[in-house]
Amino acid sequence: MFRILxxxxxxxxxxxATINTLCGRLQSATLLEDRRAAxxxxxxxxxxxxxxxxxxxxxxxxxxxxxDIDDVDTTxxxxxxxxxxxxxxxxxxxxxxxxxxxLADEFTQRQENTTVLLDLxxxxxxxxxxxxxxxxxxxxxxxxxxxxxxVATSPVGVSRLVAVLDDKREAVRSEGLLLLTSLTLSSSxxxxxxxxENAFDRVFSxxxxxxxxxxxxxPIQDCLSLLGNLLRLNISNQNxxxxxxxxxxxxxxxxxxxKEQDSQGGVPDWARSQRDKNVWGxxxxxxxxxxxxxxxxxxxxxxxxxxxxxxxxLEIAFHASIEMTIRAEALSTAADLIRGNPQLQxxxxxxxxxxxxxxxxxxxxNGHANGITAPPRDxxxxxxxxxxxxxxxxHIFDVRLACCExxxxxxxxxxxxxxxxxxxxxxxxxxDEPEPDNIxxxxxxxxxxxxxxxxxxxxxxxxxxxxxxxxxxxxxIAMQVxxxxxxxxxxxxxxxxxxxxxxxxxxxxxGDERISIAYLTIxxxxxxxxxxxxxxxxxxGSILQSIVQLVTQDxxxxxxxxxxxxxxxxxxxEFSTKDSPVPRGTIHQILTTRLGRERYIDxxxxxxxxxxxxxxxxxxxxVSSSQEGSLPEVYFDRTFVEFVKDNFSRxxxxxxxxxxxxxxxxxxxxxKGISRELVDSxxxxxxxxxxxxxxxxxxxxxxxxKLGQEQADHRKAKDSAATELNRIRNINEALQRNHEExxxxxxxxxxxxxxxxxxxxxxxxRRLEKDMQSLKAEHETSLARIRERDDAEIxxxxxTITRLRGELEKSSKEHVQDLQTAHEDYSTKTSSLEAxxxxxxxxxxxxxxxxxxxxxxxxxxxxxxxxxQTELDDLLMVLGDLExxxxxxxxxxxxxxxxxxxxxxxxxxxxxxxxxxxSDGAEQEA
Numbered sequence: 001m002f003r004i005l006x007x008x009x010x011x012x013x014x015x016x017a018t019i020n021t022l023c024g025r026l027q028s029a030t031l032l033e034d035r036r037a038a039x040x041x042x043x044x045x046x047x048x049x050x051x052x053x054x055x056x057x058x059x060x061x062x063x064x065x066x067x068d069i070d071d072v073d074t075t076x077x078x079x080x081x082x083x084x085x086x087x088x089x090x091x092x093x094x095x096x097x098x099x100x101x102x103l104a105d106e107f108t109q110r111q112e113n114t115t116v117l118l119d120l121x122x123x124x125x126x127x128x129x130x131x132x133x134x135x136x137x138x139x140x141x142x143x144x145x146x147x148x149x150x151v152a153t154s155p156v157g158v159s160r161l162v163a164v165l166d167d168k169r170e171a172v173r174s175e176g177l178l179l180l181t182s183l184t185l186s187s188s189x190x191x192x193x194x195x196x197e198n199a200f201d202r203v204f205s206x207x208x209x210x211x212x213x214x215x216x217x218x219p220i221q222d223c224l225s226l227l228g229n230l231l232r233l234n235i236s237n238q239n240x241x242x243x244x245x246x247x248x249x250x251x252x253x254x255x256x257x258x259k260e261q262d263s264q265g266g267v268p269d270w271a272r273s274q275r276d277k278n279v280w281g282x283x284x285x286x287x288x289x290x291x292x293x294x295x296x297x298x299x300x301x302x303x304x305x306x307x308x309x310x311x312x313x314l315e316i317a318f319h320a321s322i323e324m325t326i327r328a329e330a331l332s333t334a335a336d337l338i339r340g341n342p343q344l345q346x347x348x349x350x351x352x353x354x355x356x357x358x359x360x361x362x363x364x365x366n367g368h369a370n371g372i373t374a375p376p377r378d379x380x381x382x383x384x385x386x387x388x389x390x391x392x393x394x395h396i397f398d399v400r401l402a403c404c405e406x407x408x409x410x411x412x413x414x415x416x417x418x419x420x421x422x423x424x425x426x427x428x429x430x431x432d433e434p435e436p437d438n439i440x441x442x443x444x445x446x447x448x449x450x451x452x453x454x455x456x457x458x459x460x461x462x463x464x465x466x467x468x469x470x471x472x473x474x475x476x477i478a479m480q481v482x483x484x485x486x487x488x489x490x491x492x493x494x495x496x497x498x499x500x501x502x503x504x505x506x507x508x509x510x511g512d513e514r515i516s517i518a519y520l521t522i523x524x525x526x527x528x529x530x531x532x533x534x535x536x537x538x539x540x541g542s543i544l545q546s547i548v549q550l551v552t553q554d555x556x557x558x559x560x561x562x563x564x565x566x567x568x569x570x571x572x573x574e575f576s577t578k579d580s581p582v583p584r585g586t587i588h589q590i591l592t593t594r595l596g597r598e599r600y601i602d603x604x605x606x607x608x609x610x611x612x613x614x615x616x617x618x619x620x621x622x623v624s625s626s627q628e629g630s631l632p633e634v635y636f637d638r639t640f641v642e643f644v645k646d647n648f649s650r651x652x653x654x655x656x657x658x659x660x661x662x663x664x665x666x667x668x669x670x671x672k673g674i675s676r677e678l679v680d681s682x683x684x685x686x687x688x689x690x691x692x693x694x695x696x697x698x699x700x701x702x703x704x705x706k707l708g709q710e711q712a713d714h715r716k717a718k719d720s721a722a723t724e725l726n727r728i729r730n731i732n733e734a735l736q737r738n739h740e741e742x743x744x745x746x747x748x749x750x751x752x753x754x755x756x757x758x759x760x761x762x763x764x765x766r767r768l769e770k771d772m773q774s775l776k777a778e779h780e781t782s783l784a785r786i787r788e789r790d791d792a793e794i795x796x797x798x799x800t801i802t803r804l805r806g807e808l809e810k811s812s813k814e815h816v817q818d819l820q821t822a823h824e825d826y827s828t829k830t831s832s833l834e835a836x837x838x839x840x841x842x843x844x845x846x847x848x849x850x851x852x853x854x855x856x857x858x859x860x861x862x863x864x865x866x867x868x869q870t871e872l873d874d875l876l877m878v879l880g881d882l883e884x885x886x887x888x889x890x891x892x893x894x895x896x897x898x899x900x901x902x903x904x905x906x907x908x909x910x911x912x913x914x915x916x917x918x919s920d921g922a923e924q925e926a
Contacts, residue, residue: 015045015048015049015052016049016052018041018045019042019045019049019052019053019056019057020052020056022038022041022042022045022057023038023042023053023056023057023060025037025038026038026039026042026057026060026061026064027057027060032068032071032074035064035067035068035074036071036073036074036077039061039064039074039077039078039081040077042057042061042081043077043080043081043084046081046084046085046088047084047087047088047089047092048088048089048092048094049092049094050084050085050088050092050094050095050099051094051096051099052094053081053085054085054099054102054103058085058103058106059106061078061081061082062082062106062107062113062116064078065078065079065116065117065120066112066116069116069119069120072123072125072127072128075120075123075125075127075128076125076127076128076131079120079127079128079131079132079134079135080131082103082135083131083134083135083138085099085103086099086100086103086135086138086139086142087138100138100141100142101142101143103138103139103142104138104139104142104143104146104147105143105146107139107147107150108139108143108146108147108149108150109146111150111153111154114136114139114147114150114151114154114157115154115157117132117135117136118132118151118154118156118157118160118161120132121133121160121161121163121164122160126169126171126172129164129167129172130171130172130175133164133172133175133176133179134175136179137175137178137179137182140179140182140183141182144182144183144185144186145186145187147183148183148186148187148190151183151190152187152189152190152193158190158193158194158197159197161176161179161180161183161194162180162194162197162198162199162202164176165177165180165199165202165203165205165206166202170219173206173219174218174219174222177206177219177222177223177225177226178222180194180199180226181222181225181226181229184226184229184230185229188233188234191229191230191234191237192234192236192237194230195230195234195236195237195240195241196240196829198833199226199230200227200230200240200241200244200246203223203226203227204223204246204249206219206223207220207223207253210223212253212256212257213253213256213257213275213278213279213282214256214257214260214261214267214271214275214278215271215275216274216278217274218274220274220278220281221277221278221281224278224281224282224284224285225281227285228281228284228285228288231285231288231289232288233288233291235294235295235296238288238289238296238300239296239819242289242299242300242303243823247303247304247306247307247309248307248308250282250285250286250304250307250309251304251307251308251309251312253282254279254282254309254312254313254316255312257275257279257316258312258315258316258319261319261321261322266321272323276322276323276325276326279316279326280325280326280329283313283326283329283330283333284329286304286309286313286333286336286337287332287333287336289304290333290336290337290339292339292340297340298340298341301337301338301341301344302341302343302344304337305337305344305347309337310334310337310338310344310348310351311351313330313333313334313337314330314334314351314353314380315353315354316330317330317331317334317353317402318353318354318356318383319354320354320375324395324396324398324399325398327399327402328398328399328401328402328622329402330402331399331402331403331405331406332402332405332406334406334409335402335405335406335408335409335410336409338409338410339409339412340409340412340413342413342414345409345410345411345412345414345417346414346417348380348410349379349380349381349410349417351379351380352377352378352379352380353377353378353380353383354375354376354377354378354383355375355376355377355378355383356378356383356386356387356390381407381410384403384406384407384410385403385407385437386437387399387400387403388400388403388404388407388459388463389437389439389442389456389459389460390437390456391453391456392453394623394631394632395623397455397622397623397632398622398623400455400459401459401621401622401634404459404462404463407463408462408463408466411466411467412466415471415473415474418466418467418471418474419473419474419477421467422467422468422474422477422478423477425438425439425440425464425467426440426477426478426480426481428440428441429441429444429481430481439460439461439463439464440464440481440495442456442457442460443457443460443461443464443498443499443502443518443519443522444483444495444498444499444502446502446505446506446515454511454512454514454515454518454631455514455631455634457514457515457518458514458515458517458518460518461518461519461521461522462518462521462637462640464478464522465521465522465525465637465639465640466637466639468522468525468526469525469639469643472530475526475530475532475533476532478495478526479494479495479496479532479533479536481494481495482494482495483495483498494536494539496523496526496527496533496536496537497536497537497539497540497543499519499522499523500519500523500537500540500543500547501543502519503516503519503520503523503547504543504546504547504550506519507550507558507561507565508550510558512631513557513558513560513561513635514631514634514635516558516561516564517560517561517564517635517636520561520564520565520567520568521564521636521637521640523537523568524564524567524568524571524640524643524644525640525643527568527571527572527575528571528575528643528647529575530575531575531576531577531580534571534572534575534576534580535576535577535580535581537572538572538576538580538581538582538587539581541581541582544569544572544582544587544590545590547565547568547569548569548590548591548594548595550562550565551565551566551569551595551599551600551603552594552595552599559606559607559610560607560610560612560613560635562603562607563603563604563606563607563608563610564607565603566595566600566603566604566607567604567607567644567651569591569595569600570600570604570651570652570654570655571651571654572587573587573588573591573654573655573657574650574651574654574657574663575663577662578659578660578662584659584662585659585660587659588655588659591655592655597655597656600655601652601655604648604651604652605652607644608644608645608648612633612635612636613636613641613644613645616636616638616641619633620633621634621638622634685782693772696771696772703764703765707761714754
């Protein structure tokens with residue numbers, strides 16, 4: 001029997017066949033109820049069989065969204081089914097990441113499929129809005145760029161998404177925040193459109209509604225994430241934010257945090273963690289306006305200054321009840337607020353902040369300091385130095401680094417401030433009562449061993465490095481600092497020699513490597529391109545020998561320090577001269593013989609390839625880099641790492657430069673000192689001129705000797721002629737009268753010979769004098785040519801400065817025109833939005849009027865139905881009474897003994913039947 005029933009039973013269907021059947025019904029159904037039933041069936045399979053449901057029914061499901069968009073229930077289950085397809089069960093045999101990509105492609109490759117989801121946002125139904133936002137978030141996660149294009153292409157897509165932020169239901173609003181955050185992560189154009197849809201106003205309204213930073217929860221973080229996406233590297237949105245006056249709102253949010261913290265009850269412990277996250281997020285948003293090198297950074301800095309935000313940030317940074325991570329972030333933000341802006345850097349030094357004398361927070365009640373009065377206030381620079389150079393535990397290490405960063409920002413690109421800071425440090429070091437927190441005192445005394453805190457000396461070295469870096473005037477001032485009193489018989493040691501001695505002591509005693517790196521940071525930057533500093537370093541010959549000895553040692557644990565020592569040696573050789581205390585040739589011989597070229601190159605190459613140098617930009621430079629119970633892995637300053645990387649090739653090749661080739665140093669576009677090539681050239685010219693003069697002098701002497709010889713010969717000939725003449729006169733006295741003409745002729749010839757010799761002597765003398773004058777004129781012409789070349793270079797530099805100033809004024813004018821154009825576009829969009837708002841209000845009023853009319857019709861129908869129901873109940877009661885009476889009559893007849901036949905029973909039933917028919921008729925009439 002059972003076998004027969006089993007044979008007649010229909011064949012069992014598997015999941016695939018059932019899904020195909022449901023997909024077919026969904027495609028062919030014409031009635032809403034049929035489509036809804038098919039969708040319900042597919043929804044039950046969506047989690048376990050997502051690929052099968054999607055392949056057969058995805059397009060039909062999307063089509064149902066278009067057809068049945070007015071039916072809330074059908075829309076709800078359709079959206080639920082689609083969301084399930086994006087998030088199948090992990091145990092599903094068809095679960096795959098490719099399904100999400102396939103589904104997202106179906107929506108993003110057809111604009112109308114994305115548009116229908118955006119249209120659902122017009123409905124105020126909770127599930128329609130929530131599920132459509134969740135579905136778009138899933139699509140955006142799979143295909144972010146295509147989703148951004150679809151939303152941006154839709155005429156009202158961005159407007160509808162931003163309008164979701166006005167929804168009072170937290171689930172819908174939060175989902176809208178998350179979707180906008182994902183859409184604006186990388187699309188600058190979408191960021192601009194969202195910002196101009198009044199997104200900033202809506203975001204700050206949500207922050208206020210959620211309880212601001214102190215009492216707000218996760219939605220505040222979502223709001224700050226959206227703000228960060230809209231403002232990150234987007235100059236247009238930053239200008240809109242600044243010109244709309246929202247800078248003051250940021251300052252007000254920080255002010256509210258401080259007021260809540262200082263209130264009588266303080267902030268509860270359970271709320272402090274979320275409060276700190278919110279404050280950290282807002283500080284990160286502020287830093288987005290202060291990107292180094294951005295064209296709008298200085299305008300943003302001035303706007304923040306005018307809004308009073310810097311003062312609020314500093315109060316947070318020095319508030320004893322705020323967590324150390326937040327204080328460190330606040331100090332980093334303060335550094336960004338003044339970096340590279342001379343006016344703000346000068347005004348920054350006028351601030352007073354709570355004294356950091358008590359670093360450990362006191363006992364707190366609900367996050368509020370208990371029993372602590374307002375602390376005294378100190379100047380900001382003194383407070384930063386005190387906090388950065390204090391001897392303390394590791395829990396405030398990030399704060400100390402942030403203080404160091406703040407001081408660096410205070411003096412960056414501002415030479416007068418650096419020089420004032422340096423002179424103040426020198427005065428404190430040279431005073432009779434040395435200041436304990438003076439950077440020069442810390443570096444020269446090197447008393448780290450007593451405290452076990454190498455970062456105190458390291459931070460002092462970083463500050464001095466930034467004071468001297470690429471500033472030749474500051475280097476010259478620092479070179480005047482000495483240790484020791486010659487009047488008392490003490491050895492006078494310069495600052496450079498003291499640092500080098502401390503370096504050698506630290507390496508020989510195998511102290512903390514950070515100490516050696518601190519001194520090497522100063523020495524490498526100080527000696528670079530500074531002949532005077534190199535000569536000061538070499539004036540103590542043992543220092544060079546000791547450092548070479550250090551580099552030759554093998555110590556695998558100190559590769560950083562030894563590599564920097566090799567770089568220091570390369571810098572010393574590169575910028576030494578043959579006139580240095582240790583001549584350049586001697587240094588080259590020491591490096592090539594005692595150290596060796598291979599070892600030199602190996603040390604520097606290892607340093608460059610070390611993770612602390614190679615991966616500096618991606619390594620954490622804070623306390624999080626430390627292992628439990630050890631110091632943080634922070635060894636270098638960012639600027640010094642850039643210095644090492646930029647000059648790596650030059651220092652590496654320095655050892656291959658011949659000792660005879662000296663390097664000229666150019667400071668601020670002007671060659672420092674006298675060019676060695678020019679000196680050698682002038683020396684060669686002088687030697688040539690001296691040789692020429694000596695040759696001419698020897699020629700003059702030769703000619704003079706020849707002239708003397710000729711004059712002697714002439715005198716001898718003259719004497720001989722006179723003797724002969726006397727003899728002739730004596731012998732031929734008688735003939736003299738006869739030969740008077742012959743004698744006169746002989747005298748004339750003798751005089752002519754004498755005059756000819758004198759004339760030749762004068763000509764030779766004039767020619768020698770003329771040659772000497774021409775050599776002198778040539779020398780003067782060469783000097784004049786050099787002066788003219790220098791004047792031409794100066795004139796060229798002046799013309800370049802004038803041209804650059806003209807270009808700067810031109811760019812400023814163009815920037816003003818761009819701002820005016822943006823303002824006009826904003827005004828146009830504002831008027832358009834106001835018109836759209838008015839039309840929306842008119843439609844809303846019309847809809848409310850029609851709803852009231854429909855309400856009246858429904859009330860009339862309900863009243864008529866209640867009246868008919870009452871009449872029907874009355875008729876039913878009458879019919880029941882008749883039935884009871886008939887039963888009683890039959891019983892009474894039987895009691896009297898009257899027989900009741902079947903016909904009578906039928907006859908009696910006939911009226912009842914008629915009565916029932918009447919009742920049915922009455923009921924139908926009712």
